[in-house]
Amino acid sequence: MLLKHTTAEIKERKALTVNPAKTCQPIGAMYAALGIHGCLPHSHGSQGCYAYHRSALTRHYKEPVIAATSAFTEGASVFGGQANLLQAINNIFTVYQPEIIAVHTTCLSETIGDDIPQIINKAKADGKIPEDRYVIHANTPSYVGSHVTGFANMTKAMVDYFAEADDSGRKEKTVNIIPGWVEPSDMAEIKRIAAEMKVRTIMFPDTENVLNGPMTGRYRMYPDGGTTVAQLRAAGSSMGTLALGRLASGPAARALDVKCKVPCEILNLPIGLHDTDTFVDILRRIAGVNVPDSLTIERGQLVDIITDMHQYFHGKRVGLVGDPDQLLSLTRFLVSIDMCPAYIITGTPAGKKYEKALREATAEVPFEVQIKVPGDMYLFHQWIKQEKVDLIIGNTYAKYIAKDEDIPFVRYGFPIFDRVGHSYFPTVGYRGGMRLLEKILDAILDRKDRDADDITTELVM
Numbered sequence: 001m002l003l004k005h006t007t008a009e010i011k012e013r014k015a016l017t018v019n020p021a022k023t024c025q026p027i028g029a030m031y032a033a034l035g036i037h038g039c040l041p042h043s044h045g046s047q048g049c050y051a052y053h054r055s056a057l058t059r060h061y062k063e064p065v066i067a068a069t070s071a072f073t074e075g076a077s078v079f080g081g082q083a084n085l086l087q088a089i090n091n092i093f094t095v096y097q098p099e100i101i102a103v104h105t106t107c108l109s110e111t112i113g114d115d116i117p118q119i120i121n122k123a124k125a126d127g128k129i130p131e132d133r134y135v136i137h138a139n140t141p142s143y144v145g146s147h148v149t150g151f152a153n154m155t156k157a158m159v160d161y162f163a164e165a166d167d168s169g170r171k172e173k174t175v176n177i178i179p180g181w182v183e184p185s186d187m188a189e190i191k192r193i194a195a196e197m198k199v200r201t202i203m204f205p206d207t208e209n210v211l212n213g214p215m216t217g218r219y220r221m222y223p224d225g226g227t228t229v230a231q232l233r234a235a236g237s238s239m240g241t242l243a244l245g246r247l248a249s250g251p252a253a254r255a256l257d258v259k260c261k262v263p264c265e266i267l268n269l270p271i272g273l274h275d276t277d278t279f280v281d282i283l284r285r286i287a288g289v290n291v292p293d294s295l296t297i298e299r300g301q302l303v304d305i306i307t308d309m310h311q312y313f314h315g316k317r318v319g320l321v322g323d324p325d326q327l328l329s330l331t332r333f334l335v336s337i338d339m340c341p342a343y344i345i346t347g348t349p350a351g352k353k354y355e356k357a358l359r360e361a362t363a364e365v366p367f368e369v370q371i372k373v374p375g376d377m378y379l380f381h382q383w384i385k386q387e388k389v390d391l392i393i394g395n396t397y398a399k400y401i402a403k404d405e406d407i408p409f410v411r412y413g414f415p416i417f418d419r420v421g422h423s424y425f426p427t428v429g430y431r432g433g434m435r436l437l438e439k440i441l442d443a444i445l446d447r448k449d450r451d452a453d454d455i456t457t458e459l460v461m
């Protein structure tokens with residue numbers, strides 16, 4: 001029993017989180033920054049934070065994640081980190097030659113109150129930033145929000161620093177897509193769907209070919225992928241923006257609307273049949289195109305698979321833990337195939353509106369669904385101890401609960417430290433929906449096989 005101290009009895013806790021269902025803001029900022037071409041993320045704080053953030057991303061994506069740090073010591077902690085950051089900017093452009101440095105703060109530099117825009121201006125004035133090179137920043141204090149907030153803040157910084165409206169007010173026939181914190185393969189899949197529809201898109205951030213690139217035998221610090229500065233600028237002249245996931249993508253989309261008058265639609269992540277339908281439909285309407293037969297066929301395949309698998313899914317109780325944008329779409333998908341989300345927890349403070357959306361999504365579940373926003377995995381475990389579920393879907397940390405309670409488990413979301421391959425296969429779109437269903441059904445039927453004796457083991461299930 002790895003979590004033997006978890007009790008079934010629930011006592012009210014107000015100021016204590018046990019086994020949080022989130023991680024810290026800079027990790028999200030670092031991931032978003034890696035989605036800019038030629039960008040070196042920079043952690044303005046101590047080396048411990050930076051090492052943790054890099055290692056979390058490296059362990060999930062199984063790629064060497066690059067970043068730099070202001071390497072605070074006692075002096076910077078007392079007098080502020082300006083000198084460290086100025087020296088870091090100089091060293092980084094001299095030695096590592098990125099096109100952009102994306103600075104994010106940490107708890108320590110936020111508590112000190114370092115004024116990052118002022119430091120960047122000083123670096124410019126001191127000639128530490130070469131021509132055609134850029135330093136951008138996002139404030140990412142980790143004592144508020146979560147890694148999702150950090151991702152949203154850095155994505156918004158891309159708009160604040162780069163997006164430009166055409167002086168004449170002319171709009172290009174491009175659609176911006178802000179994909180949210182999804183896998184590089186998901187970003188590729190979203191772009192593939194748009195390309196099938198012959199829609200020109202600018203995706204930002206875009207980690208395809210950054211964190212799921214091919215093994216060539218040669219290390220490249222700045223891989224081919226990532227949104228270019230030219231694309232970020234041009235995003236201000238697009239005819240519309242689709243923001244996928246309100247928490248991760250909403251702030252950047254709204255900022256672009258305010259700054260450059262690019263109208264935005266904030267949608268759920270295109271996970272599952274209905275939310276993919278909505279994404280395709282709104283993309284079709286904004287771009288004024290038709291949905292090609294190829295996508296209609298993919299949709300039909302997903303419907304076919306749902307029909308074939310439905311008998312195994314019906315009525316199954318599921319516990320869900322993860323990030324808010326993913327959880328909402330996943331919940332809607334599970335309910336649409338007659339599964340019953342029983343417990344839902346995210347560690348990200350997503351607000352009352354979000355909780356209401358989850359309650360609406362689970363309105364048809366024939367029992368009271370336990371939802372906690374924000375909540376922790378200790379409570380999630382306590383709920384499971386009170387009444388079991390048939391399946392848990394969550395990140396790697398949920399495996400301890402699944403193991404202790406002997407419940408089938410599907411790894412989904414961030415982080416996944418103990419499996420490989422997830423960053424190469426999408427779970428968004430119709431094809432992603434098929435893959436997700438296959439994973440869920442495998443987990444359920446593998447358990448059935450495991451528990452069957454010689455007499456009840458079936459060849460055909």
Ligand code: SF4
Nearest residue numbers: 024049052106107142
């Ligand atoms: S929570 Fe704050 S102090 Fe801890 S690793 Fe994250 S940024 Fe650093």
